[in-house]
Each structure stands twice: as structure tokens, then as C-alpha cells.
Amino acid sequence: xxxxxxxxxxxxxxxxxxxxxxxxxxxxxxxxxxxxxxxxxxxxxxxxxxxxxxxxxxxxxxxxxxxxxxxxxxxxxxxxxxxxxxxxxxxxxxxxxxxxxxxxxxxxxxxxxxxxxxxxxxxxxxxxxxxxxxxxxxxxxxxxxxxxxxxxxxxxxxxxxxxxxxxxxxxxxxxxxxxxxxxxxxxxxxxxxxxxxxxxxxxxxxxxxxxxxxxxxxxxxxxxxxxxxxxxxxxxxxxxxxxxxxxxxxxxxxxxxxxxxxxxxxxxxxxxxxxxxxxxxxxxxxxxxxxxxxxxx
Numbered sequence: 592x593x594x595x596x597x598x599x600x601x602x603x604x605x606x607x608x609x610x611x612x613x614x615x616x617x618x619x620x621x622x623x624x625x626x627x628x629x630x631x632x633x634x635x636x637x638x639x640x641x642x643x644x645x646x647x648x649x650x651x652x653x654x655x656x657x658x659x660x661x662x663x664x665x666x667x668x669x670x671x672x673x674x675x676x677x678x679x680x681x682x683x684x685x686x687x688x689x690x691x692x693x694x695x696x697x698x699x700x701x702x703x704x705x706x707x708x709x710x711x712x713x714x715x716x717x718x719x720x721x722x723x724x725x726x727x728x729x730x731x732x733x734x735x736x737x738x739x740x741x742x743x744x745x746x747x748x749x750x751x752x753x754x755x756x757x758x759x760x761x762x763x764x765x766x767x768x769x770x771x772x773x774x775x776x777x778x779x780x781x782x783x784x785x786x787x788x789x790x791x792x793x794x795x796x797x798x799x800x801x802x803x804x805x806x807x808x809x810x811x812x813x814x815x816x817x818x819x820x821x822x823x824x825x826x827x828x829x830x831x832x833x834x835x836x837x838x839x840x841x842x843x844x845x846x847x848x849x850x851x852x853x854x855x856x857x858x859x860x861x862x863x864x865x866x867x868x869x870x871x872x873x874x875x876x877x878x879x880x881x882x883x884x885x886x887x888x
Contacts (some may be wrong), residue, residue, distance in 0.1 A: 599722050607730040609641050611697055611737050612669040612840040618696035619672040619689055628678040637671050646670035646709050647776075668737075671747065683763065684882055690752030698737035702728040702813070709817035731813075737807045742800075745777060746770035 617639070631637055636644070645651070649668035679685040704727045711717050719727070742750040746768050754765045776790030780798045788795030814820045 603722065603725045604729050604733075606726060607733045610642070611734045613639060613644050613698060614652070614700065615693040615741075616672045616698050618692040619674065622692040623672070623674045623679070623685075623689045624648035626679040626689065628675050630675045630678070631672045634673055644669040665677050666739070683760070685756075687753050687760065690749040690756065693749050694738040694741050695733040697741075699732045701738070704734075705817045705819070706721075709819060713818050715719050716857075730807060731810060735809050736802065739778040739802050739805050739809075743777075745774045748773070748777075864888055 617637055620637045622634050623630070626639070638644075646669050649670070674689055676686055677684045679689070708719070708724075710728055711719050718724070741748055742753075744750040744754045746752070746755065746767065751766075751770070751773065753765055758766055781796075785796035785799070787793075794800075811820070
């Protein structure tokens, strides 16, 4: 392999990894800023400079440990964007949107990469170069990977923040106390259990396998969605559509909109029933009047 091929090979993964991690963190900071907290902006974290987002453990040590332990799924995280939840306009509810911003950014990057591939293939009938093709495919795989990894409902992951924001306040306070054990739990599930399983001949790497399986299913689904495969029935409602619908319902409930919608719907139904009752009473009175008039004649 020539020096140029080596450089291109590194760029095929380096560019997607840097973009996914940096834009993930910037998304957190931008939403926090929109919701009233300027901590990330004041700390210079709304920057495209990758060095501002590198975390010694999450960006270097943790992925290296996963590689050395030969797990089938390698990922990491950047230095968390500082967010002062007390400065948010509505701390408990805005926490959900701040946490969701990062995974949604990763989903958007994967979605946009699929869209570019689809435009090339289905609109212009051209095939990207090997470098561009691998770059976009790696962009899709890594962004789906980091999105799902961050949605694990363990603090301080984004999934844990989302759960905290959606739980009733007493439960949210109790759940927030588990944050001190978060990284230990993640290390146990993703490193120590797989190593232990290898020593005793058992497969305890169920988290990595589940994440890898989920990424594969997402990839296959959106490849069909964008017409990049001949798979039929790909547009039918399935597991991931139901997850999205459930997530929307949970977010609406957490922001207090779902109860309001249910209340409005209840009022509408009550008004409709009341209207029907009034119509029936009017018809009954009208028939009674007509009957009385007939008898009088």
C-alpha cells in the first residue's frame, strides 16, 4: 500500500469520526444556548476545532481498550459540552432537548449521506469515486453507531439525560444520583464482561452485539428508503418507525403537550356529545309540537 493510499484510508474514517463527534457536541451547545445557557459559548465549545472537543478517556483510551479487547463494536465520545441546567429557561424539560440534539445531529449526518448517495445513483446515474463512496458509507455507519451508543439510558449518556428529563421529579432526582456510577457501568458492560466471557467460553458482549445489530438494521432500512437496494416492503411500518413514534410521544408527554392534547380532545368529544344530545332533544321537542298540533286539529 502506497503512502497516498494510507493517507486516504485514514481520511475515509478520520473525516466521518471528526465531523460526527464535533457536530454532536456543537449541537448540544447550540440548543443549550437557545434555551438560555451560554456556558458552552463562553467556554469556546461552539467551535469546529476538533482539539477543543477531544476527551482523553472517551476519544483515546476507551476506543483503544475496545480495540485491544477485540470487541466487534468500537466507539467513543468527546469531551462533554458544559451545560448549566439551572440557567435553562425550563431546566427539566429543556434538558431533554439539549440531550436529544447530539443524537439527532448524528442521525441527520447519516441521513444526509444516504441522500447524497441516492442523488448520485438515482438522479445523476453516476457512481462516486471509491474514496467518496467509502467516506459516505463510513459517515453513515459511525453516525448511527455514536447515535445509538449515546442513547443508552445510563447517565451521563444522552439517553440518561433524556430519561431524567422525562421522569417525574422525585424519580428524576433518584435516577440522577446514579450518574456517579455511569462510566463504571458502561465499562463493565462493554469491556469487563466481554473479557470475562472470553476467558470462560461464554458470550457476554450482548451490548455491542445489540448495537451492531441495530446499526445494520438502520443501514438496511434507509438503504431501501433511499432506493439504494431492491428490497421490497421497506416502507412498511416496522420496529424503528414504532420507536420513533414512541419517542415523539414521550417527548410530547415530557413537555406537557400530550396531556394538553388529551384534555383538548376530551373537551372536543364532550362538546360533540353535548351537541348530539341537544340535537336529539330539539328533534324530540319538534316531534312533540307536531303531534300536539295534529291532535288539536
